Amino acid sequence: MAIKKGLFKTSIGRKNLMAFTGLFTSFFLIIHLIGNLILIIPDSYFPIEFWGNVASAHDMYNAYSHFLVHFWPISLVAWVLYAALIVHVIDAILITLNNNKAKGEKYKVTDNSTSTWYSRNMGILGTIIGIFIFIHMTQFWLQYKVLENEHDLYNLVVATFKEWWVLVIYEIGIIALGFHLVHGIESAHRSLGVYPKNAMGIVKYIALCFGIIMAVLYAIIPIILYFK
Ligand code: HEM
16 A cells, blocks of 8 residues: 555655656657658568568558557557556646645745756647647547558558648657657656666766657658658
């Protein structure tokens, strides 16, 4: 009982929960990126002789998506992901409300000189990402996985990225994601304390590289598909 209270009710417990759910979602983002990079493999690289008669990026992407949807262990992980995303958002709201309450109780002078603008605006970045994920899931997840309106996911994704406003929304969402990841990965390691002694500098560097690499690779997919 005491452990449960510590985990979910105390400030440290909430930060740890935030860190776990954030790191799990980051792991999903790596796998999701690898799968979606198939979309931009040039046709000149095919036929690649694996997965039976896979002969183009189109076939390979659809085979990959079909596997994700119909292999039950992956579906199970997907449900854990939705739960992690929801817990991450609720936890973020609770931590923000708590911080605001603490600020209201006593006058506090905040020194911003050593923090970055994105670490002070994680809530705004998170809101932009939340709106982005809502639009994104309505466009693909809802149409393909839930309503099953579209069976050729490759065609759906390629056609969606032909609209300039979709491109703009994705680039904004992905830039916000990059900054959110840089601070989030660093902060998660700080909360959990999982780094060698005096190695916070290395953790910061890894977080920076991770955020930049993820943002750049995600950002190029809609750009390439728009101009293809
Ligand atoms: C820009 C490149 C991206 C493309 C082409 C893309 C494509 C897709 C597609 C086709 C789906 C539906 C099929 C599936 O469930 O796998 C999907 C689901 C999803 N995407 Fe993306 N995505 C991109 C970026 C992102 C980003 C940046 C995020 C997070 C901020 C994200 C979060 C999600 C989530 C949470 C789901 C539902 C996952 C599931 O049900 O397994 N995606 N994406």
